[in-house]
Amino acid sequence: MADYPIPPEAEKQIPPEHKLTGKVARFLLKRYPIWPIIDHLAQKVVPVHKHTIWYNMGGIALFFLLVQIVTGLLLMVYYRPALPWASVQRIVMEISFGNIIRSIHHWSANLMVLFLFLHMFSAFFMKAYRPPREFTWLTGAALMGIVLLFCFSGYLLPWDALSFFATRVGISEIEKAPVIGMWLAGLVRGGPDVTIDTIGRFYVLHVTALPLAVLMLLGIHLFFIQIQGVSEPDSFAALPKEKKRYHKFFTEFMFGELPVWLFFSALLVALAAAFPRELAPEADPYASAPVGIKPEWYFLSQFQLLKLFPGEIEMVGMVLMALIPIGMLLVPFYDRSIPTDRRGKIATLFGIVVLTGMIIFTVWGYIS
């Protein structure tokens, strides 16, 4: 069977045949007709304007995801879901680098969530959800939800006092959902209470189901971005063509971002050195919960908000808590105009209220 022909425009752009890179490029192109993909990727540009820095947030979150995958795989080598606490103790106390890998995994998870929030809100305020990018937004929102599930499921796995009671409190909130609450909580727990069966479910979720879901959704999310290009804010789009500046993503933008990834690598090691993740005593289901137990910071705003609606008005709080993410999710179908119109300004105001509220309630939850 004949090789695939190399397109003339490819011949002009790839290195000459006598160079090693040229030989490799021709070897691949004769076997895989991928030049249209390579050419498309090579054309991918990132607009340069005063808000360009926000385009880095998604890449940084991706970096932390990669760290989670690598450190997670390493932890999986020694983690035993049948002996959760003992295996984590062994990782921390005996296994070479176990302590530092576990601490990096913990800090990377927190920073990943932080940068995902930054990515989500920067995309929101730059209105990157407007047509034709509605589904990029929706897949991104789904990814956010999956990452929070990652955090929730992973938190229990050490099976120490803190993680046990935090999970128990967290799942008890699920019980309050109308109609399906009790059933759903039972499904999540694997029974009436958090037990070793819960570990089994959370472990499968954390290392198999959620990684598959995130890889699939991330692939789709990035595919949409490759096809449609990076969105441009109104102020940049309004500029005359000759005043618009762009960086090529491959390799200009990418190489510019790599040192930032190195900084975050060093930051992770610094955090692991200065603030290693502690392992509390093993969970005792018959003990009482530690006084003042709270969820991690990324759930703290919801936790604090619900405290404002105790007893009979609890349902009001739950409805409000559900409306906020639904509102964020459906914003592409409400604010569709380019440039921004009145609906766009209302959407921006909504985002400011949500972001401000999240910050206030998180701080309030932390100090109370």
Add this chain to the structure above:
Amino acid sequence: MNYPVWDIPFLGNGLVVAIIAIIHILISHLAIGGGAFLFIAEIWSNRQNNGPQIRDWLHKYATFFLVYTTVFGAVTGVGIWFAIQLANAEATSLLIHQFVFAWAIEWVMFLGELTTLYLYFYGWHKNSRSMQVFLAGAYFVIAWGSLFVINGILTFMLTPGAWNLDNTSIAAGFFNPGYVSSLFIRTLVMILLAGLFGIIMATRIKDDDNFKEKIINFSAKWVIPAAIIVPLLMLWYWSTLPANTIALIKSGATGLAGGKLEVITRYFWLALVSGVLIVFGTLFTIIRPKAATTIGAISLFLVAQFGVMGAEFFREMARKPYVIYGVLFSNGLWQYQTRDEQYMKADYLDKALWHPNIEPLGQQHGEWIFRLQCASCHTRDGYRSIISRTEQWTGDFGFRWLETMDQQGVMPPFQGSDQDRAALSSYLISLHGEQTSAQEILDQYRKAQADSISAAATDTIATEELK
């Protein structure tokens, strides 16, 4: 104990010194390396066709260099002085008296640095080319001279070598075992930092990508010597460390990277990882110099800050529990005093000067023992928290543990009487909400001792009867 206590909640006075010092070291090292950079860049510009363009860029380098090093360097440098006096007046006094002429030389060097740098910068458009080259070179030599001096004092604290209270020769203390390796390591790190700063300033070149590439390639070369030679010098430095320190670094369940990882080992790895990341980051910058951004370059510079953090924390922790190794403990106890059992067992608050009138075995007794003897290294619930370290304690356990705490290698011996130990143990467990008075702890101990003597006597009688 001879000085008032600087009790900083949560952070602790030592960590306040550390935070200021870590920032200062990055600045001061750049201040010296940058001098070499200016000198070499001046000479280089004279040999390039676009010399005036290079010097225009160099002026921007010098502007930010001047502001960053002189302003922030001075603020943090003086900040260190303020902080160390308050944190450990005893050690500061020893260093001042021991190396008074070294300090004097140091400050002459600082004066010389500032003078030459201001002459160089403010004479930019007036001085001749040769004068500029001379001033840049003079600045670097003088600045490096300040390293020459401070390096002796810093390394003395960890490896005093032949120096001791009977042999207070300045040369013995100054040119101590760790001096030379540390001097070379710091010099190379300074050169590296100068290169990273050059890359930052190169990213500010807009609209001339070829020139940007040229400057980045020039600056990136400054990373190479450290990348190749510092790992080798670290082996040399390692060989000068005290045996106890090496054992501490290796401690943890398994070898050098044992799972548990003592804090000193973690900071060692931070320094190592940061160094590797800087090399990779510089390589990326060399591969695509036109793609370098200011944020990326600053990120790399901040990686160097983490490296400094790791290396300096490592160096400081390697001294535990001393502030001057083998001579003076961090809490003001002198090594020679530990040989006098009578002194060690005497009532502590009679020896320590700065405390109010305390009722023996009362509530405040233990608290003041903590503040005067422990707070130099431990906070209650923050850095090196004493609460988390005594979580499982009972009053009796604490009382007994304090007697032999120096045997685990990172703690000084306890100074004080049985009453002092009982008071401290009572205070420490009170931080967990347990209320066992010092008197109860003391009574428990004495009863146990009496029971033990009685049991031994009974055994002796029984043995005799059997015979």
